[in-house]
Amino acid sequence: MKNRILIVDDSFYMRTMLKNMLTDAGYEVVGEAANGQQALEMTSATNPDLITLDVILPDNTGLDVLKGIRQVNPTVKVVMCSAVGQEIIVNEALESGASAYIVKPFSEEKVLEIVGSALQNSEENDA
Amino acid sequence: MKSREQEYREIFMSEALEYYDAMSRHISELEKNPEDTAALNELFRLMHNLKSNARAMGYNQIGEVSHEMETIFGLIRDKEKSFAGTVVPVLFTGVDTLGAMIRAVGEDAEMPPTEDLLANLDRLVQGEEPILIIAESDTDEEAGRKLELSDLVYIQIKKLDHLLNLVGELIIDRDRIMTLGREIGHPALQAAASHLFRITDELQYSVMDARLVNVGSLFNKFPRVVRDVAASEQKEVTLRLEGQDIQIDRNILQIITDALLHLVRNAIAHGIETPQERQKANKSPAGRLTLSAQTERDDVLIRVADDGRGIDVESVRRKAIERGLVRAEVAANLDANAVRAFLFEPGFSMAKEVTEISGRGVGLDVVKLAIDSLGGQLRVESELGQGTIFTLVLPTSIAVKGALLFELEERSYAIPLMHTDSVVALEPEELHVVGGTLMARIQEENVPIVNLKTLLHSGDGPLPAAIHEDLVGRQRIIIVDYNNRKLGLIVDRFLRQQDIVIKPVSKPLDTIDLFGGVTLLGSGHVCLVLDVPALTRLFLAKRP
Numbered sequence: 001m002k003n004r005i006l007i008v009d010d011s012f013y014m015r016t017m018l019k020n021m022l023t024d025a026g027y028e029v030v031g032e033a034a035n036g037q038q039a040l041e042m043t044s045a046t047n048p049d050l051i052t053l054d055v056i057l058p059d060n061t062g063l064d065v066l067k068g069i070r071q072v073n074p075t076v077k078v079v080m081c082s083a084v085g086q087e088i089i090v091n092e093a094l095e096s097g098a099s100a101y102i103v104k105p106f107s108e109e110k111v112l113e114i115v116g117s118a119l120q121n122s123e124e125n126d127a
Numbered sequence: 128m129k130s131r132e133q134e135y136r137e138i139f140m141s142e143a144l145e146y147y148d149a150m151s152r153h154i155s156e157l158e159k160n161p162e163d164t165a166a167l168n169e170l171f172r173l174m175h176n177l178k179s180n181a182r183a184m185g186y187n188q189i190g191e192v193s194h195e196m197e198t199i200f201g202l203i204r205d206k207e208k209s210f211a212g213t214v215v216p217v218l219f220t221g222v223d224t225l226g227a228m229i230r231a232v233g234e235d236a237e238m239p240p241t242e243d244l245l246a247n248l249d250r251l252v253q254g255e256e257p258i259l260i261i262a263e264s265d266t267d268e269e270a271g272r273k274l275e276l277s278d279l280v281y282i283q284i285k286k287l288d289h290l291l292n293l294v295g296e297l298i299i300d301r302d303r304i305m306t307l308g309r310e311i312g313h314p315a316l317q318a319a320a321s322h323l324f325r326i327t328d329e330l331q332y333s334v335m336d337a338r339l340v341n342v343g344s345l346f347n348k349f350p351r352v353v354r355d356v357a358a359s360e361q362k363e364v365t366l367r368l369e370g371q372d373i374q375i376d377r378n379i380l381q382i383i384t385d386a387l388l389h390l391v392r393n394a395i396a397h398g399i400e401t402p403q404e405r406q407k408a409n410k411s412p413a414g415r416l417t418l419s420a421q422t423e424r425d426d427v428l429i430r431v432a433d434d435g436r437g438i439d440v441e442s443v444r445r446k447a448i449e450r451g452l453v454r455a456e457v458a459a460n461l462d463a464n465a466v467r468a469f470l471f472e473p474g475f476s477m478a479k480e481v482t483e484i485s486g487r488g489v490g491l492d493v494v495k496l497a498i499d500s501l502g503g504q505l506r507v508e509s510e511l512g513q514g515t516i517f518t519l520v521l522p523t524s525i526a527v528k529g530a531l532l533f534e535l536e537e538r539s540y541a542i543p544l545m546h547t548d549s550v551v552a553l554e555p556e557e558l559h560v561v562g563g564t565l566m567a568r569i570q571e572e573n574v575p576i577v578n579l580k581t582l583l584h585s586g587d588g589p590l591p592a593a594i595h596e597d598l599v600g601r602q603r604i605i606i607v608d609y610n611n612r613k614l615g616l617i618v619d620r621f622l623r624q625q626d627i628v629i630k631p632v633s634k635p636l637d638t639i640d641l642f643g644g645v646t647l648l649g650s651g652h653v654c655l656v657l658d659v660p661a662l663t664r665l666f667l668a669k670r671p
Contacts, residue, residue, distance in 0.1 A: 011176045013138045017183060020131065030367060031350065038350075045350035047365045047413065056175050083179055105182035105190075 002028040003119050006048040008039040008065065009081065010058050014104075018052060018081075021108050022115065036060030040068045043076065050077040050119055053098070055089050063093055070097050077118045081106075139184050143229045146173045150222050161210040171200040177225065188238050189228045195248035196221045202252070217247045217257045284377055287338050291525075294331050295628040299647045301327045306649035335376070335524040342420040342429065343371025345380050349391060349418055356395045363402050363413035364395055370420035375427045376524045379501055383429070383519060386494040390431040390517050391416070393491075398435030398515050408512065410434065426503075426545075427523055432516040438509035440466050450475060467507050468611040471495040495610070499660050502528060502545050502643070506611065520545070528629060530646075530656065531605065532622035535579055539654040540618075541627055541646060546659035548608040550621060555598040563592030563671035567615060569606060576604060576615035577666055583641070590669045609663040616662075629656050641665065 005027050009015045015032045022029055030046040033039040036059045043051065051069060055062040066078060080093045080101040090101045099118040102111055150173050153166040160166075174197035181189035199218065202208040210218075227239045247257035301323055308320040346368045357364040399405075399414030406412055417432040440463045447453050447469040453461070469475055473492040491505075498505045504520040522528065522545065529544035551569065558567050558576060565576040578597075581590060604615040629644040643658035 010172070011142060011180055013135070013142050013180045014176075014183070016138055017135065041354055042350045045353050045364075045366045046368075056172050058169070058172060083175065104179040 002026060003049045004028045004030045004046070005115070006031045006033065006039070006042055006046055006051045008033045008036075008051060008057070008062075009054040010034050010056075011054075014054070014081075018111065021111050025112050027115070034058075036065040036068070039065050040072060043069050044072045047073070048076060050079065050099075050115060052079050052081055052102070052115070055080060055082040055086055055093070061089075063089060063096065066093055066096055066098060077121075079114055079118055135184065139180055140229070140233050142180065143177060143189075143232075146177050147222070147226045147229055149173055150225070154219060154222050157210055158215060164204075167200060167204050167210075171197060171204055174200060186228075186232060188241055189225065189232070192221060192225055192228070192241055192244065192248070195245060195252065196225070199248065199251050208251070213257050213259060214251060216259060217244075217251060220244055221248065284338075287334070288378070290334050291338065294327070294334050295630070297327055298331060298628050302649035303647070338376050338378070338524070339374040340377045340380060341371060342373045342375055342380065342427070343368070345384060345387065346371050346418050346420070349387075352388065352391060353395065353416060356392050360396050361401065362395055362399050364399060364416050365413045367415065367417040368419070369417065373420040373422055373427060374523070375420075375521065379427075379521055379523075379525060382497055382501055383521065386497040386519070387418075387429070387431065389491075389494050391418070394431055394433040394435065394515070398433040398437075400436055404436075422523070423520075425523055425529070427521045429519040429521065430516055432514065434514040437511040437513055437515055438467060438470070438507070439511055440509075443467060443469055446475070447472075464611045467509065470507065471505065471610055501525070502543050504545065504609075528627060529624065530627045531624055532627075532648075532654065533603075533605065533618045534620040534622055535583075535618050537619075539622065539648060539652055541625075541654050541656045542605060542607065542659060543629075543643070543656065544624070546607050546609055548606040548613060551604050551606065551615075552601045553604060554601055555595065558595070558598060558602065560593050560595050563590075565593045565595075565615075567604070569613070569615070572613065574606060574613045574615050575666070575670070576602075576617060577670075578617040580617075582616075582662070582666060582669075585669055588669075590666075590671050592671045607659045607663070609659050612663060612667075614663055614666055627654075627656070 005022055007015050007018050007022075007029060009018065009032075012034075015034070019029045019032065030048050031042040033042045036057045039051070039053070039057075053062050053066060053069070057065060060068075062080060066080075069076065069078060077099045078093075078097070080090055080098045081104060082090050082101055083104045090098075093101065099121065100114050102114050150170060153170045153173070156163050156166040157170065174193045178190050178193040178197055181187070181193060196218065199208065199214070203210050203214075208214065221244060224239060224241060224244050228241075230236075231238050243260060247259075250257045301320075305320045305324060308317040349368070350366055353364055353366045394416055395414075399416065400408065400410075402412035405414065415434045417430070419430045419432070421428050444458050444461070444466050447466065448455050448458050450472075452469055452472055452475070458466070470491050471494075475492065495505050498519055498521070501521060503522060504518075506518040506520065507515065508518070509515040530541040531544060531547050531550070532539055532541050534540070549569070551567075553567055558565050560566075565578075566573050567576050568574075577590070577593075585591075602617050603619070603621055604617055605621075606613055606615050627646040629646055640661045641658055642655045643661075644656045646654050646656055648654050
């Protein structure tokens with residue numbers, strides 16, 4: 001069974017790149033959200049296994065969205081996508097239940113490694 | 128085929144230009160009102176996105192400048208700095224320079240120098256005063272200013288509709304000229320005509336192409352719909368979207384919007400069971416709903432599939448009899464497909480109780496009508512207890528349709544290929560009269576056959592009973608398919624298969640629903656296009 005991933009990023013460029021990387025690696029991208037509201041709607045509608053979540057979104061901060069996602073779905077794995085200089089936000093996100101983070105600009109290997117291990121942890125926890 | 132790098136670059140460019148436009152707008156807003164928090168937050172976000180995207184593309188200079196700008200906008204947002212004094216011109220220069228750098232990427236040109244700007248941005252970050260260099264002459268700067276227009280244009284669909292209509296007219300004239308060229312036999316005219324053929328062909332496809340949009344532009348509205356309907360129906364539903372990048376004519380997508388909404392609401396309200404029911408049936412508590420699109424030859428298939436309780440064929444059969452749609456003895460012999468086709472009859476609703484969202488009294492017949500108006504097909508498959516799949520078979524484009532041309536009483540007619548199943552020639556021995564109706568065995572199926580001449584001339588009364596002796600020689604039969612029902616039409620002569628441009632029938636003839644429109648043939652003759660749904664209904668109403 002393919003792992004199902006939701007991408008949340010306000011940049012179409014970033015979404016396209018992430019989608020290609022993940023799809024090429026055999027994941028199923030179940031949706032793309034460009035803002036916080038869409039992210040919450042799509043989380044409950046598509047019920048993904050993992051969400052990649054951009055730290056800065058037009059209508060909300062990634063942190064608020066993370067908290068919203070946790071309310072809708074307490075178990076979904078969330079990987080924060082941040083840039084250099086956002087360590088404080090990332091730390092707070094990890095404390096609020098994010099599984100891992102990726103720092104932009106990211107390499108394909110790094111993305112797959114982090115997503116892969118976040119999903120693996122979830123399978124071990126389920127077992 | 129575009130390489131992925133090229134695709135990334137194009138996306139980067141169009142998004143970066145968009146960001147630059149928005150940055151210019153927001154920084155001007157900020158200048159007017161330094162307390163405009165919304166503009167400030169946007170500037171911060173846009174810088175952040177431009178930085179991330181530029182770094183991913185390897186445009187490090189853009190990344191560096193936008194990073195510094197992001198930092199300063201962050202400081203202003205956090206009230207550690209204010210948008211005033213020397214900060215303002217440096218940030219304006221920053222935005223201008225980013226614009227110039229983005230253009231340089233687009234033109235494969237050299238990047239403008241950024242050392243002075245970066246030094247000043249750095250000074251601002253460190254809390255020092257920037258060193259402003261006053262340009263020696265303003266005119267130089269003004270002369271170098273460029274106004275960028277986006278590569279994308281928004282266009283009203285009305286204008287594209289008009290363009291498409293003109294192309295339709297052009298194609299009709301082209302076919303006429305082609306035929307004349309052949310008739311006159313003038314080689315130069317024929318050569319010019321065949322060139323015209325190629326050009327108009329390309330023009331037609333370009334215009335059709337310009338109207339295509341991603342199915343995703345409609346699909347992406349459904350997560351919200353599904354969430355709301357599921358909540359009000361107290362169901363748990365997981366939505367899956369597939370094939371969002373399949374392309375289809377924008378107007379077709381518009382026309383099927385309500386139909387798709389209706390099917391999705393139905394699936395959640397009546398198809399998918401409550402979590403308790405599902406658990407009893409050994410299913411996961413959350414129902415699965417899939418919206419998918421795929422292309423098949425020239426058609427686009429859109430499916431709404433659920434894993435709910437499925438359609439109970441026997442209960443549909445009973446209800447069809449109750450409603451007087453079919454006689455009990457006929458109903459008993461209908462196969463599951465034919466029975467499910469009753470779901471699309473006007474006023475046939477299976478809902479035991481009318482729920483708020485699935486619509487009062489609006490049945491699948493409305494969905495069916497919308498699909499019919501496009502010359503498409505609606506199919507349903509279902510397995511009791513396993514789920515239901517509705518398939519919308521839609522043309523990719525509306526302008527031109529493949530059609531089968533035939534002759535009846537020395538007049539040409541056309542039938543859209545979307546509704547033709549096959550073409551056969553049968554000897555009289557292969558046809559049998561059963562209860563006044565001709566029947567033939569075609570591909571393991573008993574198909575009623577009717578002489579199209581008789582059907583069109585039958586007036587108000589029922590069809591006269593078929594008489595086997597009337598059949599002389601081989602019978603040319605077109606098998607049409609509508610709503611899972613096949614019907615054979617006897618015609619005089621098959622002509623050919625051809626792409627036609629269907630024009631609506633003008634008043635007062637538009638009340639004759641047997642004809643879906645007219646088309647002009649290359650010969651200059653008007654050719655009526657038969658409407659298969661109407662023809663099938665006429666036959667069912669009048670069969671002896």
